[in-house]
Amino acid sequence: MPGRRWWTRPLGLARVRGRSMWPTLRPGDRLLVWHDAPPRVGGLALVELPPGPEGPRPVAVKRVTRREPDGRWWVESEALGEGVDSWTVGALAPEAVRARVLLRLPRRPRRPAAGR
Numbered sequence: 001m002p003g004r005r006w007w008t009r010p011l012g013l014a015r016v017r018g019r020s021m022w023p024t025l026r027p028g029d030r031l032l033v034w035h036d037a038p039p040r041v042g043g044l045a046l047v048e049l050p051p052g053p054e055g056p057r058p059v060a061v062k063r064v065t066r067r068e069p070d071g072r073w074w075v076e077s078e079a080l081g082e083g084v085d086s087w088t089v090g091a092l093a094p095e096a097v098r099a100r101v102l103l104r105l106p107r108r109p110r111r112p113a114a115g116r
Helices: none
Strands: 011-015 030-035 044-048 059-067 073-076 097-104
Touching (some): 011 097, 059 097
């Protein structure tokens, strides 16, 4: 969005589901994301994958590996053979990149069970 200052772009939280980004991210990891921020090659992004034969695909976290000459983004999973990425669906349109991942939040320590 031209003209918007970086501090006016909304921050949000996302939770990792699935193993496509293993070992970088684990299921249950919480991420701080910056909506409407342009992705960075080499960084992580929250992307909306195109619908498949089973219906709509959820928003997923992927590694941005390159920008195509036509402006589309090539994104990949970290774990080979896990999840859907650009090797499956091709490069994504710029509007499919929903947010840039800023950081992984620390895991919360587990509380001991009562009576221990």
